[in-house]
Amino acid sequence: MNEVLYNIEELEIRTCLQLVQVFGNDNIQRCANLKTLILRDLPKLTHVLKNIDQITTITFSNLVDLQVHGCHGMKILFSLSVAKNLVNLNSIEIFDCKEMKSIVIEAAAEENSEIIFKKLTITRLHNLPKLASFYNGKCKLTFPLLETLEIEECNEMEIFSNGIISIEEGKDSVLGAPYPKPFFTHKVSFPALEILRIDGGNSLEMLWNKNKPIASSFCKLREISIENCNKLRCMFPWSIVKSLAFLETLNIFSCELLERIFETEKRSFATEEEENGEIVFNRLSRLEFDNLPSLLCFHSGKCTLKFVALNFLKIRRCHDMKTFSYGITNTPNLQAVEIGENEVPVSPTKGINDIIQAFFTQESINNKLLSPTNNSASDTSL
Template sequence: MATILPQLNSLLITEADQLEVIFGHSSEDDTNNGEIVLSSLGKVDLTNLPNFMTVCQGLQIQAQLSDIWIHNCPKFVDSSLGRALQQLGTISVSTEDSNVQISSNVEEQLPASEEKGMILISRAEYLHIWDSISLISVWEGPTFIIFQNLKELYVNDCSRLKCIFPSAVIRSLPCLSHLDIDYCEELEEIMSSEHHFPNAYSSHSFCFPQLETLSVFGCRKLKWLFPSLPSAQHLPQLKYLRISWCSELKGLFNGELEVHDEEGSNNNMLPMLRDLQVDDCPNFSKTTLAALQRQQQQNEAKDGDDDD
């Protein structure tokens, strides 16, 4: 039997120290015989829930979540965020022929998704993860996932996280406009430099065509922002670049764009850049910084000419 809550559009739970399950059973006989239909639910905010482990215990969930905030829920976001996204019903399965099957019980779909051509799709548009000290990975293979609708991603104070998008995440994020990474002290890569992708999503798809804001603060082990990005052409809309307190950071791309020292040699490396901040990054390439500053000045001058 289904439990239907058609008017519920947001769910906020905070400071519930003993909460372990949101939707459970009244008796053992109900186990695996019901589902929760949340047809209007768009936002979930889970904050400071030290014992929270699961959304639906033995139940299926149907939801269309787009806005997810998870703050200090260590047992819910354990080693991988992927399990949490599955429990929230934000992942569906796509086959090679684009036959998308919306699944309310993704955990049962996962073994089948290992078949050739299967890709998992996240419907999340706004994703905020804060104070998840146990989080090591956003997604764990062997299946692939694509965040095709993701617009904003905030990752703050995840001290054990080593990679934002590991090798099992498809590299094209066509809608991502804002990426904010703060105080992830063990972070080594934003995007994995490994290549294990299906042919349809090969490394040439690695791009952020809508990314406008990139902020990285306090990630002391990060050496390159995009070590395997072949060119800045994959960041055509980047306007705001803010980097601070990244003591090992050397530069942006770990490639040819970092090595030239001639005036104008890096023209158009970030053609929309308007706001540049690089502070307390002692190993950041002086050549790259100078090129970025020139690009910003040229863009500002162009803006001034357009205003005249």
């Protein structure tokens, strides 16, 4: 039996209703070759490892795939010491754990150290109603190969990693007023991230820091999908715009307070670049906005927006959006525009602003013609 444990590479445990922990100090070393660990429907499970801060560095060093579903007794997944040794971990999938508060927890402050998830490419966190953060400590997190990050129905999650919020991150650059915490700070690095999906982040107020660019992060993003984040007011600050050179698809749905997609900094005066510069999206081909009742515009500045590859634009249930941008918008390859339930004709002589404004002007005229007052007047004249 011991020989079997020493050589085991895949372990799946399902529907063991009384199981409290998977490994103890007496058997963990026998699973040093474990590559796949799947834990499903274990409602009383509280620990993968009970004494998580008193184990040797060999623990889980070969683990590649981790799946945890329906383990409602678990509040944390790993300690910092274990996380630092997950050198081969390729994917994390944590679903439907009602009490989970953090994926990685720090028992003692290690402010100047760094956790590197060297091989992690996919992270999916779904339906974790008490999750506050991925990591609760102050170390820097680096994900050099992470390509996909999905966070769904984690409504208490305000920040990905607590880290340290600098003075620049915590205060308004003009008024000194407190900013909400950015979800992604400079203490987290995603140089290879391609797909970012967040659905159901009701505690999320700001995605990126407004004043401090995140060096080498998010520069490979191809797809961004944000949905049901009802405290979010702005998607992107000016500081991150030039990092989105690979962005192809942007979908934003059902964010009640969202007013702008891109926002210039709040200063007493705009910089020359913000006023007269140009933002070029070379690969962005698809934009979809739906059910954003507070959305006023795509961009609040006056610089030129150039969408080299944009061919499809959909705007639905965004009733306050009367203009796309306050500067020039160039869309040489735009083929289809949908506003509401209507497909709007695209003309090479008209920009997006012209198309949107013409649509809402016509809609206003139609609404007046159909109003009860006009109908009564018509009936009287007849």
